[in-house]
Amino acid sequence: MSTTDLRDDGRAIEPGYAIDVQKLNKRFGDKHVVNDVSLRVAHGEIFGFLGPNGSGKTTSIRMMCGLLTPDSGSGTCLGYDIRRDSEQIKRNVGYMTQRFSYWEDLTIRENLDFVARIYEMPNRREAVDRALESLGLASRASQLTGALSGGWKQRLALAACMLHEPKLLLLDEPTAGVDPNARRDFWEELHRLAARGISVLVSTHYMDEAERCHKLAYIAYGKLLAQGSAADIIASQDLQTWAIHGEQLTALSTQLRAMPGVDQTVVFGSVLHASGRDHAALAAAIERVSAGRSLRTERIGTGLEDVFIYLMSHVADNYGAAS
Ligand SMILES: Nc1ncnc2c1ncn2[C@@H]1O[C@H](COP(=O)(O)OP(=O)(O)O)[C@@H](O)[C@H]1O
Ligand SMILES: [Mg+2]
Structure with a gap:
C-alpha cells in the first residue's frame, strides 16, 4: 500500500497493519472469554478468524473495532487506538454483525437507503448506487428483500456495511447458514474486494473456509492457538x-x-x-x-482440520473444564 493513501482525517495511512492488537482480555463475570489474544492483519489481506461457537470470536472482534473495552491489552485498528478512537474506527471500518437485520418488506435499494439515512451519510443516492453496483446488486435493486435467497441477503448485508467505503471489513460469520454455492460466491466476492486493497477479517466456524484465507487464526476457549498461513500452521505441529x-x-x-x-x-x-x-x-x-x-x-x-482438532483437544485438557 502506498503512503499517499489518506484517511478521512487527511493523515496518511502508515505502512503497517490494518489490525494490530496485543494481549486482549475480557471476562464476563467469572468467565474468561478472551484470554491474551494478540493478532495482526496486514493491509489487503483476508484474515480468517476460526473457532467453534462460544470460543470468543465476536467478543474479540468487538474489542478490535472499539465497540467493547478490553479489561486489559491494547492495539490499533487502521492505526487508530482501540481504546480511545472508537469514533474514527467506526467511520473507517465496515462491521457486519452476526445477525444483520433488514426490512423484509423493503426492496434492496430501500434497505440500503435506510442504512445510509441512519448513518446520516452525505450523497446517499450516490453511495447506494455505488454499493449496489460494486456488489452486483444493481439489477435486483427493486426486489423485495424478504424474497431473496440466503446468499443474496448476505450480499445485501455486505453492501450495507460498505456504503461508507471502508478500508477494513470485519465480517462476523457472514456465511453461517448460507448454502455451499452461495458461500462460494461470497468468498469470490471477498477476494475481489481484497484485490482492491480492502482488508478483511472474517470469522467462521466452517473449516473449509480456512483454505480461502491468506492468513488464519484459530481460537478456542478464548485462547489463540495458532496464527499464520495455513501451510505455516500445519507445519508448526509436525504431525x-x-x-x-x-x-x-x-x-x-x-x-x-x-x-x-x-x-x-x-x-x-x-x-x-x-x-x-x-x-x-x-x-x-x-x-x-x-x-x-x-x-x-x-x-x-496433514490437513488444517486435523491440526485444529489436535490443538483444540490439547487446550481442552488445560482450559476446557475450567472455563
Ligand atoms: N455480554 C456478555 N455477557 C456474558 N457472557 C457473554 C457476553 N457476550 C458473550 N458472552 C459469552 O462469552 C463466550 C464467547 O462468546 P462469543 O465471543 O460470542 O463467541 P463466538 O463468537 O466465538 O461464538 C460465550 O460463552 C458467551 O456466552
Ligand atoms: Mg460469534
Missing part, C-alpha cells in the same frame, strides 16, 4: 497423518488411539485419519492394526 479406508472405522479408531505413536484419530465420513508426532511409531501402529484386515491405508498430507 504426520495416515488415511484409513475400510469397515468399522469407529471401533478401529478406538483401538488405534490406545496404541503408542497415535496422538489423534478422527473419522471423516468414510475415512479415518490417524495422526501423530512420532512418525515411526505411528507408521508401526498403522502396520500393526492393518495386519490381517482388509484396510486400505495411505500417508496423506
Whole structure:
C-alpha cells in the first residue's frame, strides 16, 4: 500500500497493519472469554478468524473495532487506538454483525437507503448506487428483500456495511447458514474486494473456509492457538497423518488411539485419519492394526482440520473444564 493513501482525517495511512492488537482480555463475570489474544492483519489481506461457537470470536472482534473495552491489552485498528478512537474506527471500518437485520418488506435499494439515512451519510443516492453496483446488486435493486435467497441477503448485508467505503471489513460469520454455492460466491466476492486493497477479517466456524484465507487464526476457549498461513500452521505441529479406508472405522479408531505413536484419530465420513508426532511409531501402529484386515491405508498430507482438532483437544485438557 502506498503512503499517499489518506484517511478521512487527511493523515496518511502508515505502512503497517490494518489490525494490530496485543494481549486482549475480557471476562464476563467469572468467565474468561478472551484470554491474551494478540493478532495482526496486514493491509489487503483476508484474515480468517476460526473457532467453534462460544470460543470468543465476536467478543474479540468487538474489542478490535472499539465497540467493547478490553479489561486489559491494547492495539490499533487502521492505526487508530482501540481504546480511545472508537469514533474514527467506526467511520473507517465496515462491521457486519452476526445477525444483520433488514426490512423484509423493503426492496434492496430501500434497505440500503435506510442504512445510509441512519448513518446520516452525505450523497446517499450516490453511495447506494455505488454499493449496489460494486456488489452486483444493481439489477435486483427493486426486489423485495424478504424474497431473496440466503446468499443474496448476505450480499445485501455486505453492501450495507460498505456504503461508507471502508478500508477494513470485519465480517462476523457472514456465511453461517448460507448454502455451499452461495458461500462460494461470497468468498469470490471477498477476494475481489481484497484485490482492491480492502482488508478483511472474517470469522467462521466452517473449516473449509480456512483454505480461502491468506492468513488464519484459530481460537478456542478464548485462547489463540495458532496464527499464520495455513501451510505455516500445519507445519508448526509436525504431525504426520495416515488415511484409513475400510469397515468399522469407529471401533478401529478406538483401538488405534490406545496404541503408542497415535496422538489423534478422527473419522471423516468414510475415512479415518490417524495422526501423530512420532512418525515411526505411528507408521508401526498403522502396520500393526492393518495386519490381517482388509484396510486400505495411505500417508496423506496433514490437513488444517486435523491440526485444529489436535490443538483444540490439547487446550481442552488445560482450559476446557475450567472455563
Ligand atoms: N455480554 C456478555 N455477557 C456474558 N457472557 C457473554 C457476553 N457476550 C458473550 N458472552 C459469552 O462469552 C463466550 C464467547 O462468546 P462469543 O465471543 O460470542 O463467541 P463466538 O463468537 O466465538 O461464538 C460465550 O460463552 C458467551 O456466552
Ligand atoms: Mg460469534
